[in-house]
Amino acid sequence: MQFKIIRNIPKSLISEFIKKGFTVTYKIPLPKYETHRLDPKLLPTEAITTKEEMEKFYRDLVTIRKFELASAECYRRGEIRGFLHLFEG
Secondary structure, three states: OEOOOOOOOOHHHHHHHHHOOOEOEEEEEOOOOOOOOOOHHHOOOEEEEEHHHHHHHHHHHHHHHHHHHHHHHHHHOOOOOOOOOOOOO
């Protein structure tokens, strides 16, 4: 089941809704930006997600970061030959 989120709902009440099988969704406004040869009216203005989806994104992000750190260490020790490009920043 889904319901429309009303702002300022107490967390205890949200927990009760979840226990009863409701899905809590979050609307996140997206920033406006300029495009090249693309109608900006076709782009979404908000992202809709759930807590579970955001937790999965975070776990994936942490896993990728740990892999990059381990790769960098292996490269530093000479265990990876050639060039290693890490997405750090």
